[in-house]
Amino acid sequence: MSVFILPVALALLLLSNISAIAEDEKEQQMKKTYIIHMDKSNMPASFEDDHFRWYGSSLKLVSDSADMLYTYTNVIHGFSARLTLAEAVLLEKQPGTVSVLPELRYELQTTRTPEFLGISGKHAAVFPGSVKVSDVVIGVVDSGVWPESKSYDDKSLGPVPRSWKGKCEEGKNFNSSSCNRKLIGARFFSRGYEAGLGHPMNETKESRSPRDDDGHGTHTSTTAAGFPVPGASLFGYASGTAKGMATQA
Known part of the structure; x- marks a missing residue:
């Protein structure tokens, strides 16, 4: 009996690992909304104080298809965009990027x-x-x-x-x-x-x-x-x- 159980168990384990890898790859390719905080003081002089063009250029370095959803100039300098996890990781490594944070949805709450x-x-x-x-x-x-x-x-x-x-x-x-x-x-x-x-x-x-x-x-x-x-x-x-x-x- 044990002669047959071991190969079946190994096959199930391999299928489980393959499924996990497939899910991980799917997660990697799934686009999510990220909030990108930029350090305006690190903007290259070549952009001539046009930080919107700088944001767009930084985004195009990691994605050919992503567009900026919103730009921010008051509480923080930066923008938001739909990115894959891999693109978000690359953008976080770009000069002048302070942080790349995934958008969070909160449940509505209230109190007295x-x-x-x-x-x-x-x-x-x-x-x-x-x-x-x-x-x-x-x-x-x-x-x-x-x-x-x-x-x-x-x-x-x-x-x-x-x-x-x-x-x-x-x-x-x-x-x-x-x-x-x-x-x-x-x-x-x-x-x-x-x-x-x-x-x-x-x-x-x-x-x-x-x-x-x-x-x-x-x-x-x-x-x-x-x-x-x-x-x-x-x-x-x-x-x-x-x-x-x-x-x-």
Whole structure:
């Protein structure tokens, strides 16, 4: 009996190894979205301070087919692109590249913010209701906004701060009139998401605009700065005034 078991066991082991190698090669060729952080101070003088051309040149050195999805100039200098693992490793070795990090998707989370932060009760004055606080602008990166929510009411608010350089980006079910002195700007960024899907968004299910389709972005932004809405409840339960931490922001 053992004479036959050993060859069969070896054959199964070989098949398992071949399958693992095939899966590894498939993983190597699969394109994913990467965030590439570049050190602008290391940009060669030949690019004459045109860092966008530098990014494109660095990308073409590792891939003939990859295009930049977005470029970044504020918090970091760099860009994002769809790359294979091998291309990402090569790009990370290029002069001037700080890091090449795979895009991460996070699950939506929420909590009782004031209590969680420990600024309720006697500490509530951290964000006073003064009209002067209208100069505070809070930015949220999330699933979007539902501009018809009463929490975005702009009554009693001052003018939009002169320092504001954002915009109200139009799209499906969302136009410039959706913004006001409370919701002073809204944008959407779908290229990375669509690249991950491998096809354009299904606009019968999702809005290709700042419009919030699942409510999470509306919840988080109004938790931060929502205008007071009296008589709010969840199907009649927990009735009270819904308001954000910085109501005048």
